[in-house]
Amino acid sequence: MNEQQLQTLLEQMTLDEKAGQLIQLATPFLKGSSDGGQITGPMEGMGINEKVVENTGSVLGASGAKEIKNIQKVHLEQNRLGIPLLFMSDIVHGYKTIFPVPLAVGCSWDLDLAEKSAEAAAVEASVSGIHVTFAPMVDLSRDPRWGRVMESTGEDAYLNSEFARAFVRGFQGDFENDNQRVASCVKHFAAYGAAEGGRDYNTVDMSEWQLRENYLPAYKAALDEGCEMVMTAFNILNGVPSTGNKDLMRELLRKEWGFNGVLISDWGAVKELIPHGVAEDEKEAARKALEAGVDIEMMTECYINHVQNLVSEGILSESLVDEAVLRILKLKQKLGLFDNPYRGADEKLESELILSDNHRATARELAAKSAVLLKNDGALPLKKSQKAALIGPFAESHDILGPWSWLGSKEDTITLDRGIRSYAKDVQIAEGSGIDSGSSSQIQSALKAAHEADVIVLALGESSDMSGEAGSRTDIRLPESQLDLIQELKHLNKPIVTVLFNGRPLDLHGVIDESNAILEAWYPGTEGGQAVADLLYGTTAPSGKLAMSFPQSAGQIPVYYNHYNTGRPKNAPDAQERYVSQYLDSPNGPLFPFGYGLSYTTYSYSDVSLSSQVLKEGETLTISSKVKNTGDVAGEEVVQLYVKDLSGEVVRPVKELKRFERVYLKPGQEKEISFTIDESDLRYYHSNLEYLSDAGDFKVFIGCDSKANNSASFKLVK
Numbered sequence: 140m141n142e143q144q145l146q147t148l149l150e151q152m153t154l155d156e157k158a159g160q161l162i163q164l165a166t167p168f169l170k171g172s173s174d175g176g177q178i179t180g181p182m183e184g185m186g187i188n189e190k191v192v193e194n195t196g197s198v199l200g201a202s203g204a205k206e207i208k209n210i211q212k213v214h215l216e217q218n219r220l221g222i223p224l225l226f227m228s229d230i231v232h233g234y235k236t237i238f239p240v241p242l243a244v245g246c247s248w249d250l251d252l253a254e255k256s257a258e259a260a261a262v263e264a265s266v267s268g269i270h271v272t273f274a275p276m277v278d279l280s281r282d283p284r285w286g287r288v289m290e291s292t293g294e295d296a297y298l299n300s301e302f303a304r305a306f307v308r309g310f311q312g313d314f315e316n317d318n319q320r321v322a323s324c325v326k327h328f329a330a331y332g333a334a335e336g337g338r339d340y341n342t343v344d345m346s347e348w349q350l351r352e353n354y355l356p357a358y359k360a361a362l363d364e365g366c367e368m369v370m371t372a373f374n375i376l377n378g379v380p381s382t383g384n385k386d387l388m389r390e391l392l393r394k395e396w397g398f399n400g401v402l403i404s405d406w407g408a409v410k411e412l413i414p415h416g417v418a419e420d421e422k423e424a425a426r427k428a429l430e431a432g433v434d435i436e437m438m439t440e441c442y443i444n445h446v447q448n449l450v451s452e453g454i455l456s457e458s459l460v461d462e463a464v465l466r467i468l469k470l471k472q473k474l475g476l477f478d479n480p481y482r483g484a485d486e487k488l489e490s491e492l493i494l495s496d497n498h499r500a501t502a503r504e505l506a507a508k509s510a511v512l513l514k515n516d517g518a519l520p521l522k523k524s525q526k527a528a529l530i531g532p533f534a535e536s537h538d539i540l541g542p543w544s545w546l547g548s549k550e551d552t553i554t555l556d557r558g559i560r561s562y563a564k565d566v567q568i569a570e571g572s573g574i575d576s577g578s579s580s581q582i583q584s585a586l587k588a589a590h591e592a593d594v595i596v597l598a599l600g601e602s603s604d605m606s607g608e609a610g611s612r613t614d615i616r617l618p619e620s621q622l623d624l625i626q627e628l629k630h631l632n633k634p635i636v637t638v639l640f641n642g643r644p645l646d647l648h649g650v651i652d653e654s655n656a657i658l659e660a661w662y663p664g665t666e667g668g669q670a671v672a673d674l675l676y677g678t679t680a681p682s683g684k685l686a687m688s689f690p691q692s693a694g695q696i697p698v699y700y701n702h703y704n705t706g707r708p709k710n711a712p713d714a715q716e717r718y719v720s721q722y723l724d725s726p727n728g729p730l731f732p733f734g735y736g737l738s739y740t741t742y743s744y745s746d747v748s749l750s751s752q753v754l755k756e757g758e759t760l761t762i763s764s765k766v767k768n769t770g771d772v773a774g775e776e777v778v779q780l781y782v783k784d785l786s787g788e789v790v791r792p793v794k795e796l797k798r799f800e801r802v803y804l805k806p807g808q809e810k811e812i813s814f815t816i817d818e819s820d821l822r823y824y825h826s827n828l829e830y831l832s833d834a835g836d837f838k839v840f841i842g843c844d845s846k847a848n849n850s851a852s853f854k855l856v857k
C-alpha cells in the first residue's frame with residue numbers, strides 16, 4: 140500500500156475508527172487472545188466497549204505466533220476496513236533467551252555483541268508475531284536509588300548513545316525487508332532517569348543546558364540510527380508532564396529533530412495528566428496529549444472517549460487526529476502488515492530459533508563480558524582442585540534474569556550451582572538459603588558447608604522485585620540477612636569470593652572489606668550461572684568496566700565521573716583543609732568509578748602521543764598509547780579516551796569519555812591503540828544553547844578507567 144492508498148484509506152475512516160487507531164490495549168481485551176495475556180505496567184479497570192476493541196489499532200504484551208495470528212485473524216474479521224493490528228511488547232533484553240540487563244551490557248563496552256543480542260531478541264520476537272519492541276531504554280542514570288537504572292546503560296551520554304545505536308541496529312536491521320527484525324521504540328522521552336530522590340515517576344527539573352548536554356543525546360542517537368518510535372516518559376520535565384509537553388515533543392522532537400514517526404505514551408500516562416494536575420478530566424487530558432503530539436494512548440481511554448467530542452465541538456482540529464492516524468498507518472505499511480498481517484509469525488521457526496544454541500552462546504559470552512571484577516586479592520580464579528562451598532540466596536536461584544524477563548523461564552536458566560558443578564563436581568552447597576535467609580538453621584548449614592571448604596563462594600544480591608520499575612530504594616545496601624551471613628562466615632577466616640546478582644550499583648559497606656574478591660554479575664540472564672562459573676574458574680577473564688559509578692553510600696548520590704570542578708575543588712594543590720567542596724564523613728569520589736573493572740592480568744600504558752599539538756577545524760587529531768599485558772594470562776582491556784576542556788564559556792566536566800576500544804592481549808603482548816577526534820568532538824552547549832566548540836587548551840587521557848591520568852595536551856585553533 141503506497142502513500143496515496145493510505146491517504147484514501149484514511150478518508151474512508153469514520154472519526155470513531157480513527158480514534159480506535161489511537162488506542163493500544165493489552166491482550167486480555169482482544170478477542171482471539173487466550174486468557175491471561177502478559178500484562179505489563181499498572182493495570183487499571185477500564186470502560187472499553189466491543190466497538191472500541193474492534194477499532195483498536197495496536198496491542199501490547201502479546202507473544203507467541205499462534206496466539207498473535209489468532210488475535211489478528213479475529214480482529215481482521217471484525218474491523219470494517221480490515222486494518223491490521225500492530226503488536227508491540229517489551230523485549231528489552233531478550234525474548235525467551237534472556238540476555239544480561241542493559242546496565243550489565245553497558246559494562247561490556249562491546250557494541251557489536253550488544254547489537255548481536257538485540258538481533259537475537261528481534262529474531263525470537265518476530266517469529267513469535269511481535270512487530271515492535273519497547274526498547275531501547277536510554278534514560279541517562281546517575282541515581283542508583285532508582286530501580287530502573289538496570290534498564291539503562293548508565294551515567295554517560297556518549298556510552299549511552301553508542302549503545303542506543305547498537306540496540307536499534309540490532310532490533311531493526313532492515314526490518315522493512317526482513318521479517319525477522321522488529322521496529323524499535325526509544326524510551327522514555329525525556330530524562331526519566333533524573334527523577335528526584337531516585338523515586339520512580341517523580342519530578343524532573345533541570346536546565347535546558349543540562350538536558351541537552353547529558354540527558355537528550357542518547358534519544359537523538361537512537362533516532363539518528365533510524366529508531367521508528369518514541370515513548371513518552373511518566374515524569375514532568377520543568378513543570379510540564381512529558382506526555383503533555385508540546386515544547387518537548389512538537390518543538391524539539393518533531394520540529395528541531397525532524398522526527399515524524401509514531402509517538403506512544405507510556406502505560407496510562409495520558410490519563411495521568413489528571414493526577415499530575417495539568418488536566419481537569421479525561422477530555423482535557425486527551426486534548427493536551429494530542430496537541431503535544433502523542434499518537435497512541437497506551438492502556439487508558441481518554442482518546443477513545445473524547446476525541447469525537449473534541450473534534451465535533453471544534454476544540455480539536457480533525458487534521459491533528461488525521462496526522463496521528465496516518466503515522467500509525469505508515470508504520471503498519473513499513474512493517475508490510477497490509478500485505479501480510481501475520482508478517483514473521485511462524486510456529487515452526489519459533490521451535491527452531493528460540494533459545495537456539497547460538498542465541499545461548501551469545502547470552503553466555505555477553506554475560507561474561509558484562510560482569511565486573513571489583514576486587515580480587517588473588518582469591519580468583521578458583522582452582523578445580525579447591526574444595527568450594529557455595530552459599531547464599533543466589534547459590535541455586537533462578538532469579539537471575541532481572542526485570543523485563545517476562546518470557547524467560549526458570550527451566551531454561553543456568554543457575555550458579557549448575558555452572559560451578561561444570562567445573563567442580565564436589566562443590567558443597569549450603570541448603571535452603573533464601574533471599575530472606577538469616578535464620579539460625581540456614582546460617583548453621585552455611586557454616587557447616589563452609590567449615591569443610593577451602594574457599595567460600597558467596598552468592599548474594601537483590602531479588603529482581605527489588606529492582607526495575609517502581610523498585611526505588613533509599614538504602615542501597617544488601618539485605619540485612621545477607622550482611623549478617625557475611626559477618627558469620629568471615630570468622631572462619633577462609634577466602635570469601637562474593638558474587639553479586641543485582642540491578643544497581645550498591646553501597647558495599649559490610650561486603651567490600653569482608654570479601655577477598657567481589658564479582659559484580661548483575662542480572663546475567665539465561666546463561667548467567669554458566670558465565671559466572673566461566674569467570675570464577677578463569678576460562679574467561681573478567682573484562683567488564685562499570686558504566687555507572689558505585690557510590691560510597693546513598694548519602695553521596697548523585698556521584699558520577701563527568702562532574703564539574705566547583706570553585707573549591709578538594710584536590711586543588713592550594714586547597715584549604717576545611718573550606719573546600721567535601722563531606723565531613725565521606726570521600727568525594729565513588730567507591731568504584733565509571734570505567735573501572737579488574738581482570739586476572741594487569742596492563743601498562745605508554746605515554747600518550749599526539750599526531751600534533753594543534754588541532755585545526757576541518758582536520759583530525761590522532762591520540763595514541765601502547766597498551767601492554769604485563770601479567771601471565773590473556774585478557775581483554777577496554778581502553779578509554781577521555782578529554783578535558785580546560786576552559787569553556789560554561790563550566791566543563793573534569794573529564795568526558797570520547798572513544799573506547801576493547802583490545803585482546805596475550806601475556807606480554809603490546810598493541811598501539813589510536814583514536815581519532817576532530818573539532819566536532821569538542822562541541823558543547825553554551826549558555827545560549829548554541830552547540831559549538833571554542834578555541835583553547837585541552838587535555839586528553841588514555842587509560843583503564845575514568846581516573847586515568849596518562850595524558851597529553853593540545854590546542855584547538857579556529
Ligand code: GLC
Pocket residue numbers: 179180181199229273326405406608
Ligand atoms: C511500563 C514501562 C514501559 C513499558 C510499558 C509497557 O510502565 O514504563 O517501559 O514499555 O509500561 O509495558
